Amino acid sequence: MLETFIIIFLATLFYLAIANRMRNYIKILVYQGILLFLVAAFHLKEFNVFNLVVILLETIVFKAVAVPYCIERIIRHNNITRETEPFVPNFVSLLITAGIVVASILLSGSIDDLILDKFFFVGAISAIFTGLYLIVSRRKILTHVVGYCVIENGVFILSLAVGNEMPAMVNLGVMLDIFASVFILGIFANKIGDVFHDVDIDSLSKLKD
């Protein structure tokens, strides 16, 4: 069951590479939030009830509802165009994402580990590097935020992998999530929209030597 969820999660990464509209990005974040909720629910067996409820609530309320809603609101509020405006053609993005996933599968092949489920490792590393790729290959600042959320989802999967042995790590991951997302989305994405109007990295290139 867990494997199925993680494979669907990997599929969302491919969709991210070819999605043309901001709306699709938001949908993907919602799906990923739900998938992480399911993975956490099935995987974290040794948690006490209270802690488990907090983590599950975080995935469903925060990752699947609050963050996508916030991004959606920023798009509407600042009249951001709906196109994702990639620097590279979608086909190339798809190839690169495929390359990232294959590379993480190959890397996981060299692991002989009883504690870590290879599925978790592949899912996490692929998400982290796909998120980074999304950041460097898109022009909009808001797409960078989406890329960052994908990186965070990857980190969350990795923290689930050691979650049963080290529950504190999952809690820390949740803390990172809330802290960074609130900070980035709540304060700056809004602020930058208000000050710069057209939220595009070309307008953030005044600082240089």
Place this chain on the structure above:
Amino acid sequence: MITAIYLAAIVCIVIALAFSRSRVLSAVLGVLFLGVQIMLTVHGMMNPGKTELSYFSFDSLGLILLLTLSIISVPALIHSRIYLTKPLASPSSAAAYNASFVLLIAAMTMGYLANHAAVTWIFTEITTLSAAMLIYHHRSKLALEATWKYVFVCAISICFVFVGILLISLALLHDGCSELFYSDLMAHKATLDGFWMKLGFLFIFAGYTAKLGLFPMFTAGVDAKDKAPAPAGALLASALMNLGFCGIFRVYAAISGTPVGNWARIVMLVSALITLFIATIYMARIGNVKRMLAYSGIEHMSVVTLGLCFGKAGFMAAMLHMVMHTFVKSGLFFHFTQLYRTYSSKMIDDMGDYLKLNPFGAIVLLFGFVSIAAVPPSGLFFSELLVFKAMIAEGNWVVFVLTAFLLTVLLWAFAKSMFRIIFLPASKPVEKIRISAWESLTQLILFVLAAYIGFNPPAFLTELIGQAAAMIL
């Protein structure tokens, strides 16, 4: 116990500062903060090795960095006060500045003392928050750009560090240990799984470079130091870089001497050399004094990292270098506010004739330049010499020649700009304004202190550095 009092006091002071609209009250709170900061430092020096609140230890590395930070936080607060007066800042922006300034110093303090990988990580995250507030002090478009870049890069770097910690925790779990104290890492040194440690170190190193100011994540830090108010820039360019070093060193200590440690050395060596190269290129064509100082900080941190790569002798030299660099670099940043008031510009092209406009300040600036350039009688000369000696002792001539060459070019570029500011006539007439010599005194004290430490390192400092060096093989 004292640590608990310190934390409680910090929380109260930060909240009070954030709501204080009176300049007198803020000054009293600032003095109070210095009081608790000094109390914690003295307590730490009296009880080396003691652990408090289970997550904070006064170990040798933490003590050296804490002492350095506490010394520069006194002039930092004085210059913040001057900065907020000339010109007078609005009460609300002064309150935000003061609160985040104190929070930044406290977060760095706790980050140095943390003995648990996750706790260091949490306090590093808090430094990002408070630094962002400081960078955004002027509420201008450029400040917003710098803040956004800093926050975003730091958010990614903090994710990287977290991934690294997770991977290291996997290595520890294999040894049947489910805690992440640095002492656990040291205790399991011989048996930690090589693959996870390699991958974990790589992520932690890449993550902390955003604070340390090394390749690959140094860029956001340069913009931040440029846009932050100069007294805050002084902390970002010295003590905060030390926190990045601290985070990397504590993990490196757990792998040094093993095959993974040798691999990690090569990673650090390559990163440091690339950084040095980049710093040299930018220094040669730089036009902005603050960015020049920021790149010089990056250069010195790559020298420190190079020292860490070359055994115990190199590490001891690197520690000495870091302490002195903290004094000198923060002094130069403190002096920048006077330069800015004289010329109303950050650009080197607009400056000149500083010796006539502000004679005492110019002499101090010249001494500061000599100190940071590591030319005798600078203290940094000795530590740099010792790093070179450690390189040669290991027979690594290629690294030696490369470093020496890049540092020479860098010295030329730095001197060209500095001498222009101090001696050459200004491109357009500048009105002379009165700047009190008292304002330059703190810098002079810091520079002299750095020189003194270089010539005659105090016994307790060498002892602490020796203890820290015992952690690595």
